[in-house]
Amino acid sequence: xxxxxxxxxxxxxxxxxxxxxxxxxxxxxxxxxxxxxxxxxxxxxxxxxxxxxxxxxxxxxxxxxxxxxxxxxxxxxxxxxxxxxxxxxxxxxxxxxxxxxxxxxxxxxxxxxxxxxxxxxxxxxxxxxxxxxxxxxxxxxxxxxxxxxxxxxxxxxxxxxxxxxxxxxxxxxxxxxxxxxxxxxxxxxxxxxxxxxxxxxxxxxxxxxxxxxxxxxxxxxxxxxxxxxxxxxxxxxxxxxxxxxxxx
Numbered sequence: 001x002x003x004x005x006x007x008x009x010x011x012x013x014x015x016x017x018x019x020x021x022x023x024x025x026x027x028x029x030x031x032x033x034x035x036x037x038x039x040x041x042x043x044x045x046x047x048x049x050x051x052x053x054x055x056x057x058x059x060x061x062x063x064x065x066x067x068x069x070x071x072x073x074x075x076x077x078x079x080x081x082x083x084x085x086x087x088x089x090x091x092x093x094x095x096x097x098x099x100x101x102x103x104x105x106x107x108x109x110x111x112x113x114x115x116x117x118x119x120x121x122x123x124x125x126x127x128x129x130x131x132x133x134x135x136x137x138x139x140x141x142x143x144x145x146x147x148x149x150x151x152x153x154x155x156x157x158x159x160x161x162x163x164x165x166x167x168x169x170x171x172x173x174x175x176x177x178x179x180x181x182x183x184x185x186x187x188x189x190x191x192x193x194x195x196x197x198x199x200x201x202x203x204x205x206x207x208x209x210x211x212x213x214x215x216x217x218x219x220x221x222x223x224x225x226x227x228x229x230x231x232x233x234x235x236x237x238x239x240x241x242x243x244x245x246x247x248x
Contacts, residue, residue: 002229004029007077009069009122011060011114012087014041016187017137020217021084021224026052028225030082033073035060037087060087061109063117070121079129082228083122085115085159086137093195096150104151111155115162127173133228134170136163136179137220140243143181148195156181160239167237176236178227183243185215211244 008025012018014036022032022045032053036042039057046055056072058065073080089110091103115136126132141149142156160179167177184193184205191197194205206214223242226232241247 001029002225002231003082006030006081006228007033007073007079008082008084008228009033009035009073009080010084010086011035011058011118012037012137013084014038014045016189017182017185017217017220018084018086019045020221021086022053023049024218024221024225025082025228026050028229031077033069033076035069035087060085060114060117061106063120066114066117067121070118070125074125080122080125080132081129082133082135083118084135084137084224084228085118087114088137088139088189090149090152090189090192092192093146093148095148099151107151107155108158111152112158112162115159119166123170123173123175126175130174132175134166134175134177135224135228136160136177137224138163138179138181138239140181140183140241140247143239143241144247146193149193163239164237171236176232178232178235178237179239180220180223180227181239181241181243181247182220183209183215183241183246185217185219187217190214209244209246210248213244215242215244 008030010022013022013034026049034055042055046053058069138159139156141153142160145153163179194201
């Protein structure tokens, strides 16, 4: 039980990578807060995990929601040991000049501002506790961009930079900050990355991954488990590529 008695908050945990991470953490002994903007999916994940999980509806781009989310976590479990910033969004694959201002603002609010907001309320709590772990779910898009996803790529690059900046500042407080960089995977956003979900487009995406397949939530869950466990005590500021070799 690598996370026995740890309290973990996972945003965007109602589906995809977040669901995989939350489920895996619970299997390893953690108590979980399932945070998602979708009430139905967050409740389904929480119910499946059982009494070791609670679901909270939250828009991570809103200050009031994030503040309430952290308060709910502490009131429910008494502390917060692990924060996983997994919630994310994208614009459909299209030329950068066709992306609307509203789409751009939404991407940066969910993918970047959320990291600022969760840190605002989580870091003081972790400093008081004398320890903590923060994991940001960035993307290979922040390292090796795909055409047609310019502003999504940019937001994930910002998450990678934030991870390193947070890590160096928070290390003296014994708060570790890392990221994982998933390659395209079987999640609800895949069709947006591809532009259209056709066999030909899937083949094109898979052909860019030397390992020969798209990623799965379990791939991210296993990487996240290591980085958030005590086994990674000397690891901070790392952005781990979980990408089947795409970024080589």
